[in-house]
Amino acid sequence: MKAIRPFLILIFAAVIVICAGCSNRVEINDRSIVLGVAIDKPAAPEEEGQGKEQQGGTQTGNQQNQGEDSGSSPQKQESEEFLRPEPPSEGKSPRYAMTIETPIIKALAGGGDGGGGGGGGGPKKLVVSATGDTFWDIERSLSIRIGRQDFYGHLKVLIISEEVAREGILPVMDFFTRRREIQQNIKLAIANGEARKVLEVEPPEEDFAAFYLDSMLQSLYRTSAKINTDMLEIRRDLTDSGNVVLPRVRASSPTEIVAGGAALIKDWKFIGWLSEVETSGYNIARGNVTGGAINIVDPKDPEGLITVLLRGSQIKTSLELVDQKPVYTIEGISEWDIVEKGTETMLWDTSYLAQVEKRLEMEVQRRVIHVIDKMQREFKADVFGFGGMLSQKHPDYWAKVKSQWDDKYFPEAEVYVKVTADIRRTETKT
Amino acid sequence: MLKNSDRITALQMFIILVSTFNAIEVIVVPRVLALTVGQDGWLVLIGGHFLSAIAVFFIVKLGMLYPHETFAEYAPKILGRFLGIPIVAVAAIFWVLICARILRQFADFIQLILPQTPIEVIILTVLLVAGYIARHGIEPIARTIEILFPVFISILGLLVLGSLIEVDLMRLLPILDASPKILALESIKTSFGLEGQEILLMLLPFMAIPEKAYSTVYGALICNLVIRWALFVAVIGFFGVELTKTLVWPVEELSRSLTIGGTFIGRFDSFLISLWVTVAFTSILVFLFLASLTVSRIMKFREQSITVLPLIPLIFIAALLPDSIVTTEEWSDYLSNVWGVFIFTIPPLLLLISYIRGTHKKNSRERLKER
Numbered sequence: 001m002k003a004i005r006p007f008l009i010l011i012f013a014a015v016i017v018i019c020a021g022c023s024n025r026v027e028i029n030d031r032s033i034v035l036g037v038a039i040d041k042p043a044a045p046e047e048e049g050q051g052k053e054q055q056g057g058t059q060t061g062n063q064q065n066q067g068e069d070s071g072s073s074p075q076k077q078e079s080e081e082f083l084r085p086e087p088p089s090e091g092k093s094p095r096y097a098m099t100i101e102t103p104i105i106k107a108l109a110g111g112g113d114g115g116g117g118g119g120g121g122g123p124k125k126l127v128v129s130a131t132g133d134t135f136w137d138i139e140r141s142l143s144i145r146i147g148r149q150d151f152y153g154h155l156k157v158l159i160i161s162e163e164v165a166r167e168g169i170l171p172v173m174d175f176f177t178r179r180r181e182i183q184q185n186i187k188l189a190i191a192n193g194e195a196r197k198v199l200e201v202e203p204p205e206e207d208f209a210a211f212y213l214d215s216m217l218q219s220l221y222r223t224s225a226k227i228n229t230d231m232l233e234i235r236r237d238l239t240d241s242g243n244v245v246l247p248r249v250r251a252s253s254p255t256e257i258v259a260g261g262a263a264l265i266k267d268w269k270f271i272g273w274l275s276e277v278e279t280s281g282y283n284i285a286r287g288n289v290t291g292g293a294i295n296i297v298d299p300k301d302p303e304g305l306i307t308v309l310l311r312g313s314q315i316k317t318s319l320e321l322v323d324q325k326p327v328y329t330i331e332g333i334s335e336w337d338i339v340e341k342g343t344e345t346m347l348w349d350t351s352y353l354a355q356v357e358k359r360l361e362m363e364v365q366r367r368v369i370h371v372i373d374k375m376q377r378e379f380k381a382d383v384f385g386f387g388g389m390l391s392q393k394h395p396d397y398w399a400k401v402k403s404q405w406d407d408k409y410f411p412e413a414e415v416y417v418k419v420t421a422d423i424r425r426t427e428t429k430t
Numbered sequence: 431m432l433k434n435s436d437r438i439t440a441l442q443m444f445i446i447l448v449s450t451f452n453a454i455e456v457i458v459v460p461r462v463l464a465l466t467v468g469q470d471g472w473l474v475l476i477g478g479h480f481l482s483a484i485a486v487f488f489i490v491k492l493g494m495l496y497p498h499e500t501f502a503e504y505a506p507k508i509l510g511r512f513l514g515i516p517i518v519a520v521a522a523i524f525w526v527l528i529c530a531r532i533l534r535q536f537a538d539f540i541q542l543i544l545p546q547t548p549i550e551v552i553i554l555t556v557l558l559v560a561g562y563i564a565r566h567g568i569e570p571i572a573r574t575i576e577i578l579f580p581v582f583i584s585i586l587g588l589l590v591l592g593s594l595i596e597v598d599l600m601r602l603l604p605i606l607d608a609s610p611k612i613l614a615l616e617s618i619k620t621s622f623g624l625e626g627q628e629i630l631l632m633l634l635p636f637m638a639i640p641e642k643a644y645s646t647v648y649g650a651l652i653c654n655l656v657i658r659w660a661l662f663v664a665v666i667g668f669f670g671v672e673l674t675k676t677l678v679w680p681v682e683e684l685s686r687s688l689t690i691g692g693t694f695i696g697r698f699d700s701f702l703i704s705l706w707v708t709v710a711f712t713s714i715l716v717f718l719f720l721a722s723l724t725v726s727r728i729m730k731f732r733e734q735s736i737t738v739l740p741l742i743p744l745i746f747i748a749a750l751l752p753d754s755i756v757t758t759e760e761w762s763d764y765l766s767n768v769w770g771v772f773i774f775t776i777p778p779l780l781l782l783i784s785y786i787r788g789t790h791k792k793n794s795r796e797r798l799k800e801r
Contacts, residue, residue, distance in 0.1 A: 183686070235673055236673050239672035389600075
């Protein structure tokens with residue numbers, strides 16, 4: 001016994017070394033990394049078989065109904081003792097079509113070694129769709145279209161088409177918030193048109209539409225006409241009030257994405273678009289603005305325009321109950337630079353600058369008031385967090401109005417907007 | 431291996447207490463509180479810890495009357511063998527069940543990360559490792575926890591600090607939204623849920639200086655209150671009450687959502703989970719040790735280590751009893767409520783009877799004679 005003991009220990013150690021490891025692992029070359037997901041309504045069945053190869057780079061899988069080879073014949077009616085399950089619903093079209101954008105790693109690796117100039121490689125990305133009623137269902141049925149296991153850990157953007165959003169984004173959100181591997185800083189956008197088209201875009205500057213869109217939605221300091229939120233903030237807003245403002249995207253051409261404007265979600269359902277100016281007003285009201293330019297008419301020359309650029313701003317919303325009615329005051333200070341002037345007027349003059357500031361304040365306030373007005377009158381959706389503020393400061397009052405806040409009390413709430421503007425610099429010219 | 435002296439310092443006791451308090455609850459408590467009392471959870475935490483402080487006072491007081499004996503030895507002396515031994519046996523059964531419950535909740539959480547690993551494998555691996563350490567007595571357990579604890583606390587601290595940038599304290603308003611009755615009820619529940627306060631029943635005689643027990647246990651309660659508070663404020667301030675209600679493991683979700691300095695430190699969850707696993711493991715370890723110690727003292731075995739292995743299959747089976755994660759939480763609620771009643775009634779009762787019968791005086795006289 002003593003003699004074989006070292007060998008036993010050795011074997012034991014060897015077994016530990018050999019058998020240890022992660023039992024759930026999937027090798028990187030068995031994975032396809034999903035960068036973007038688009039959710040659409042499934043296309044009509046006639047389209048089946050179309051679109052094998054489109055626009056050089058993009059490979060597309062055709063959309064098919066599931067359960068095509070379930071060979072059950074409904075006519076056959078035998079005397080059955082037990083209840084037979086109904087055959088899979090074939091006549092009904094599935095609820096969603098999910099499209100994923102995934103890089104073709106092989107093509108990427110080859111292109112990288114070639115020193116960038118190559119370009120002779122095949123397609124760099126794969127855009128595949130599958131249909132189904134729920135997203136896990138679709139995700140699993142993707143495995144009959146792609147050979148690798150799809151991995152969502154690096155997901156960047158989720159695009160939902162207007163049609164789907166109109167029916168409600170709650171079922172869509174669940175898959176992307178329940179699943180642990182999905183990061184909660186992904187971007188969510190509503191597509192004006194077909195969402196798949198956005199992922200199919202081949203931007204010249206970037207290999208993947210998802211990355212392109214992600215970076216586009218982040219640069220809020222360049223303009224306030226778009227929305228920069230991530231999944232976490234959206235979830236917060238949605239669970240608090242059910243209302244949220246999401247970025248609007250569309251594919252304007254096969255190589256171009258436009259991401260200005262916003263989509264309004266009320267009670268988890270899409271109800272309307274906001275234009276770029278309205279989006280800017282919304283951003284100012286929420287205090288999200290970090291940059292952006294505004295044109296105003298030259299006070300001395302009604303033909304000419306002056307452009308001012310935002311350098312910094314601070315917005316504060318306060319709430320008071322006056323005669324059992326909430327009164328909100330949005331107060332703000334902002335600093336601007338004059339960056340462009342298409343007129344001959346001399347602006348090196350404080351009284352002139354005061355006039356410009358006055359107009360600027362009017363313009364900013366007009367934008368904010370317009371968007372608040374639109375929310376109160378047209379959409380009846382509180383997206384400014386007014387309800388949440390009321391619940392924090394006056395919980396008793398909130399308990400009374402809670403159930404009818406969006407439809408009755410929010411439209412009646414008084415909102416005052418007071419934004420002061422200061423012009424600080426004029427760049428290099430007078 | 432170093433020889434076991436079976437004595438632990440006050441600091442080690444403190445660390446054992448805090449780790450045991452924070453076994454599982456630390457990552458779910460914000461949700462439980464959000465579901466019942468919303469943003470008033472921080473008040474409930476104070477109330478719960480205050481009640482626990484009262485319960486712990488009696489436990490330590492009782493233990494100080496018998497500074498060289500454990501609960502399993504003095505309970506039969508106070509109540510007589512016929513009443514005393516069943517009560518100790520009940521405690522032993524509860525410790526087995528609590529150990530199984532922590533193990534199961536722990537395994538449920540690990541399955542989130544390793545979805546295809548069978549739960550039996552996770553449970554058994556942890557149990558066997560815990561069994562190995564528990565066989566060596568209290569001192570190696572204390573040293574194990576002592577090594578892991580500072581890292582865990584610093585990770586939690588980093589998590590709370592990192593989330594501060596996005597925490598909106600307005601989300602904790604309005605104060606006193608829930609009715610006082612619910613607040614009181616939840617405070618009691620929180621106090622019952624603080625498993626770990628009772629470990630002093632068994633571990634007091636192992637302390638090198640038992641007189642430090644009061645300061646140690648109150649320090650541990652305050653430290654635990656601060657940890658829970660910080661996490662509660664961070665989670666509610668970060669997610670808001672409504673979203674927190676929908677999260678099974680809010681603190682884990684917080685660690686996952688957090689990015690420090692843009693994208694400088696992301697995916698914080700990998701740190702948290704790896705360290706939290708070790709801390710949850712320590713409380714499994716402590717309860718396994720408690721159960722085995724109690725059983726061996728009832729049976730009057732000279733060695734505690736021989737009762738560890740027979741308990742492992744019991745705990746393993748008990749951990750597999752609930753069929754889903756929801757059942758687990760429901761059952762563990764019952765468990766901690768019943769156990770809480772036990773902990774809040776039995777030690778004061780024993781203390782009272784001990785004073786009436788003067789058992790402790792007789793006992794110390796006998797001990798002196800033995801010497």
